[in-house]
Amino acid sequence: xxxxxxxxxxxxxxxxxxHATITVYNxxxxxxxxxxxxxxxxxxxxxxxxxxxxxxxxxxKRIPKKEDLVRLWLHECTRVFSDRLVDDxxxxxxxxxxxxxxxxxxxxxxxxxxxxxRRLLYGDFLIPN
Numbered sequence: 001x002x003x004x005x006x007x008x009x010x011x012x013x014x015x016x017x018x019h020a021t022i023t024v025y026n027x028x029x030x031x032x033x034x035x036x037x038x039x040x041x042x043x044x045x046x047x048x049x050x051x052x053x054x055x056x057x058x059x060x061k062r063i064p065k066k067e068d069l070v071r072l073w074l075h076e077c078t079r080v081f082s083d084r085l086v087d088d089x090x091x092x093x094x095x096x097x098x099x100x101x102x103x104x105x106x107x108x109x110x111x112x113x114x115x116x117x118r119r120l121l122y123g124d125f126l127i128p129n
Contacts, residue, residue: 001007005060020105
C-alpha cells in the first residue's frame, strides 16, 4: 500500500519505518513491564499494527516529504504507546527512545520534524476540505 500510494522518494523508508517500529515495540515490551502501580503497561502485537495502520490511513498527498512521514510515525508511536504512560520519567524515557530511533532509522533529528519548544500536534482539522 505504501509503495503504491506514497511519493516515490518515500518508498525507501518502508524498511526503516517497519524496523524502527518493531525495535520501539520490542524495547517497550522489555523495559516497561507491568507492575502494581502500572498494571496497564501491557503491550501486544496489535499495538504494533496500530502504528502501521495509522500511517497507512494517512492521505498520501499530505505526506510529500521524508520529514512529514517521520512526523506521522512519531505521532502514531506517541498515540499508541506513550498515551498509556503515567509518570514523567516514563514519558521522558519514551521521548528519548523515539528521538534515538529518528536519528538512527531516518537520519533526522526531532527538530527537523517538530518544533523543539512545542509538543507534537498532528491533524488536519484546520485544513479546509
